[in-house]
Amino acid sequence: MKSEPDECCIDDIKDSTDQCIPWQGIRNYQARNYIRDNIQVGEQVFFYHSSCKEPGIVGIVEVVSDASADVSAFDNTSPYFDAKSSPEKPRWYSIDLKFGRKFPKVIRLKQLKADPALAEMVLVAKGARLSVQPVTVQEWQHISKLAGE
DNA sequence: GCCAACGTTGGC
């Protein structure tokens, strides 16, 4: 899962109440489908910082809730407001994320791109903009090793 | 700030 650290960095999750935050603001259908239909409670997720000085994977968070209606879409003062989403018929969903751990150092996008073992990873594909992306078991294990785990 | 690569919107 990607986030702009200016918006929400991994330390924001770590420092929040119960080290847990509602992950709101997904406004892309494909990303929504992932969190609504594929992600399971208890799953671990790589947390990626984008649009920043050092883009890369910074750590791991855990999914601690099923997807439910993203209430920020109902709030007309929110930047994520969407008049076409309603409590009766929500268009967007959110999940709760809990801080897992931070890697000793950022695994930079540059490093991921240069790694032959990760050539097929969605994240390094050209034009991959999705904020929620699948990771294979092999990729997960490989990156965990890079992180020194 | 540039721009490539997507995604979305809306007229037809």
Place this chain on the structure above:
DNA sequence: GCCAACGTTGGC
């Protein structure tokens, strides 16, 4: 349903 115009993402 097509597709041009526009908006967004995100690395560089």
